[in-house]
Amino acid sequence: MRALVIDDSRTMRRIIARIFANLGYETMEAGNGREALDLLEAGEVFDVATIDWNMPDMDGLAFVTAVRARHDWRGLTLMMVTTEAEHGQIVRALAAGAHEYMIKPFTPDAIGDKLALLGLIPLEVTA
Amino acid sequence: MTLAADTFTFVAQLVHQRSAIRLEPGKEYLVESRLMPLARQAGLGGVDEYVRALRQVPRTFEYEQVVEALTTNETSWFRDATPFEILTQHIVPELGRDRPDLRSLRVWSAACSTGQEPYSIAMALHDDIPDLAVQITATDLSEGVLKRGRAGLYSQLEVNRGLPAAKLVEHFTRVGIEWEVSQRLRRAVTFSRHNLLHTPPAGGPFDIIFLRNVLIYFDLATKRDVLRRVQSVVRPGGFLLLGGAETTVGIDSGWERIAVGRSSIYRHNARRAS
DSSP states (O other): OEEEOOOOOOOHHHHHHHHHHHTTTTEEESSSSSHHHHHHHHHHSSSEEEEEOSSSSSSSSHHHHHHHTGGGGGTTEEEEEOOOOOOOHHHHHHHHSSEEEEEESSOOHHHHHHHHHTTTOOOOOOO | OOOHHHHHHHHHHHHHHHOOOOOOOOOOHHHHHHHHHHHHHHTTTSHHHHHOOOOOOOOHHHHHHHHHHHHOOOOOOTTHHHHHHHHIIIIHHHHHOOOOOOOEEEEESSSEEEEEEEEHHHHHHHHHHHTTEEEEEESSSSSHHHHHHHHHHEEEEHHHHTHHHHHHHHHEEEEEEEEEEEEEHHHHHHEEETTTTTOSSOOSSSSEEEEOGGGGGHHHHHHHHHHHHHHEEEEEEEEEOOOOOOOOOTTTTTTEEEETTTTEEEEEOOOOOO
């Protein structure tokens, strides 16, 4: 499984990348939406992208909108990971095509919970 | 600091008497970390000192606080996801086949902790089967967690745990730095204090009982006792959902195990309503 971590904070990228690595993911990082789009244009394929909202050059919402406009990127699951916590902002991101939304701060387990919801890591199998 | 052996033994016995939960040796760290806040609150320097004081002047309220501190577990929304899909996609349609006039549903969420499970049940049913009137009885041993469930206010960290964003915006509003469960969901859930070793709660008979990740803490005799009590308040043909590491098989023959995908659910064996 592969994850693309998009955030203008290097520290935050490392924190999220480490969580994914512990879940068995291979990760790549991008400092804004434009860099992330460049990776996709270059043919990199990911199962999931985590996307900060406020970033220079291209913000998270613009990135989500750009990805959703491309049929060949439909397989990419998009999860906003941001400090934007207003009800209306979450609605906007979901309407633009984000699959999930996580508000900072979060615990490492919360990423795993969201990925389980999205079917991106195996759920606990019941007896 | 290491916990004194007699402190651990006393606390383990107290918790077992009052909740039937067994704290095995090796759980000293749990006793230490969970009781430290109570010790500090009492103005004492450590857990040994706190428990010594408690033993000298036994007080029911403080005993309850100790039991609550050791039996309250972290919980998340839609925990394990699958049971909630099974609820709306398998169980309710099955109940509907037996009772074509099915208009309302009574659900018991046992050991509901701070309310994430009963509210998740309410959300799943409301969103997938909106015509159904749902009454959920949510019970726990701890008055502290029930109070939080009734308040219906959750922190940012809590709503991040397993709650789909679409459900957050549909069923919650932001109040300051917290999120509040909608009145619609809160009307569907009644919280009440209940010990699984006592007479089952009011609100039954129940069509569906969630008793997840509770039996694992009990010994065989207690598991059997709890399942027998649960059986007395489930409707004929009603369903029981257990945690992933739990089963009725070999404990209580009153249940039929039904495989749904990779999971199992349990159906009351008694003659079903036609």
